[in-house]
Amino acid sequence: xxxxxxxxxDCGSAFTFTEGEQEFYASKDLSAPQRCKxxxxxxxxxxxxxxxxxxxxxxxxxxxxxxxxxxxGEKPVLCRECFSAQNAA
Numbered sequence: 001x002x003x004x005x006x007x008x009x010d011c012g013s014a015f016t017f018t019e020g021e022q023e024f025y026a027s028k029d030l031s032a033p034q035r036c037k038x039x040x041x042x043x044x045x046x047x048x049x050x051x052x053x054x055x056x057x058x059x060x061x062x063x064x065x066x067x068x069x070x071x072x073g074e075k076p077v078l079c080r081e082c083f084s085a086q087n088a089a
Contacts, residue, residue, distance in 0.1 A: 008036040010043075058082050 004017040015036040025032060033040065053066040059076030071077045078086065 004032070006032065006034070008039050009034045010039040011036060060086075 001019050001022055003019055004022070005014050006017050007014055013036055017032055022032070035043065051068045053068060054070045056065055056067050056071045056077040057063070058065055058079035060078055060082040063079050063081075065077075065079035067077055
């Protein structure tokens, strides 16, 4: 297997589909990409749209924060800093 040059279907630029990428795609039973990395990333970000954020209060430090899910009171909600600190520990 050798590197392949593919033309992006969106922007028309050529990109390299490396031997390693080909092996990975084959192991996951995926077809070769049709878009360059930048166009794939742009398309992916368009699909999800903006995330709806919800107001919350951090259970650890008490700071007001926003989270990407609607808190239901069953589990404690952490702000970004406390969440990161807890995961680092």
